[in-house]
Amino acid sequence: MADQLRAGIVGAGFIGAVHAHAVRAAGGVVARVAASTPERSAEAAARVGASAPAATAEDLIDADDVDVVHICTPNSLHVPLARRALAAGKPVICEKPLATGLDDARALADLAGGRVATVPFVYRFYPAVREARARVAAGQAGPLHLLHGAYLQDWQAGGASAGWRGEAGEGGAYRAFADVGVHWCDLVEFTTGHRITRLSARTSGGGTVSTVAFETDAGATGSTVISQTSIGRRNALRFSLDGAEAAYGFDQEHPETLLVGGIAENRTVHRGSPATSGAAGRYSLLPPGHPQGYQDCFNAFVADTYAAIGGSAPDGLPTFADGARAAALVDAVITSSESSTWVEVPS
Known part of the structure; x- marks a missing residue:
């Protein structure tokens, strides 16, 4: 894994932009962004300053230049995308709710095991x-x-x-x-x-x-x-x-x-x-x-997640x-x- 973590962000609305700011504040780079269509992905990549768009969420997760996956999609997509990212061996930050049902949420938590998989309770x-x-x-x-x-x-x-x-x-x-x-x-x-x-x-x-x-x-x-x-x-x-x-x-x-x-x-x-x-x-x-505010909290959360990827154990992650x-x-x-x-x- 590169010294500078390369983030892929799935979902390009308000919260996706918040994640992009936090990635940079943590010393990472926004490598790829995926939205609902290839055209929207290209627009989002330009808007948030990503290195490149991804045609689909699946392409982003599988990309060799993505080290950590940020899932910022509608709720119903959280489970399949988080499963794919974990199967690819990549750390995951998934927006809440983790799943739309309790059984799916528990299954994802079990699948994550000891890997770095976090939820933005910022x-x-x-x-x-x-x-x-x-x-x-x-x-x-x-x-x-x-x-x-x-x-x-x-x-x-x-x-x-x-x-x-x-x-x-x-x-x-x-x-x-x-x-x-x-x-x-x-x-x-x-x-x-x-x-x-x-x-x-x-x-x-x-x-x-x-x-x-x-x-x-x-x-x-x-x-x-x-x-x-x-x-x-x-x-x-x-x-x-x-x-x-x-x-x-x-x-x-x-x-x-x-x-x-x-x-x-x-x-x-x-x-x-x-x-x-x-x-x-x-x-x-x-x-x-x-004054410090919401974005500062998000920055701290992503920084602690990235520190955990690097082997640290931040309190309260x-x-x-x-x-x-x-x-x-x-x-x-x-x-x-x-x-x-x-x-x-x-x-």
């Missing part, structure tokens, strides 16, 4: 999130008893089309939770070390809204509201982790700070503050006062196992919504 890479995780792990919050928050967007408000995400085979009746609800759950489980073990969910609005109450394996209860029709909420991913000694609050639309709630006072810890941990400092790449975990949560939300009962989350 909100893990905000320094404030790493700071909350470090403080919880150090016991500074005391036992956590309540985990709550929301992930609210408005891009489907006012009857706006869901595009391919609204199709039955791509997300359909539970698309908001499968699309962004899994981000919230992954972030809270990652930050707290808790696992959601049972839940009660209600889904409405043709799949654009889900409300979920849950319990965890460490004795906490919680809730989250997931919506893609909340007017004025562009990308409001928020959580609060409430413990006996402290509470930690994070808002992705204001990502430079972590709220630390205490009995005597509340404090705001800014990115780059001397009070932050080494775990947070590793991802604080700009001087304080120069989300893998296909985490993608399968997200699929288990989606499966439980579907079962609970359709049965109007509490259900166990498949382990």
Whole structure:
């Protein structure tokens, strides 16, 4: 494998361009891009600055000048393309959801085994999130008893089309939770070390809204509201982790700070503050006062994936196992919504 990793990106929409930026930030090169037709592939290659287009996704995966495959396609294509990339012996970054069904997601995770195969749960890479995780792990919050928050967007408000995400085979009746609800759950489980073990969910609005109450394996209860029709909420991913000694609050639309709630006072810890941990400092790449955002998180995720390809073991890298975990949560939300009962989350 070349010292400079050569990436192939399948899918040339918004998220494909985000991947292309992250490849370059990680020191790689975008070798090839494949879209839905050869003509669109050529246009996409010019737009994102790839070395060359690929006529098809399969040609891209099999190409000798592609070392790592980024899958940024509609959901239903994730499984066959990821399988082909793994069969070709290539590391894979696959957009979530890893699969449209739990069995397929588990099978992909099993197939990946110990190989580098990751899913972009990129909100893990905000320094404030790493700071909350470090403080919880150090016991500074005391036992956590309540985990709550929301992930609210408005891009489907006012009857706006869901595009391919609204199709039955791509997300359909539970698309908001499968699309962004899994981000919230992954972030809270990652930050707290808790696992959601049972839940009660209600889904409405043709799949654009889900409300979920849950319990965890460490004795906490919680809730989250997931919506893609909340007017004025562009990308409001928020959580609060409430413990006996402290509470930690994070808002992705204001990502430079972590709220630390205490009995005597509340404090705001800014990115780059001397009070932050080494775990947070590793991802604080700009001087304080120069905001870091979503693309910076994506860059860090891809950089850590590429480091893993090189033999390192970055802490907190989300893998296909985490993608399968997200699929288990989606499966439980579907079962609970359709049965109007509490259900166990498949382990």
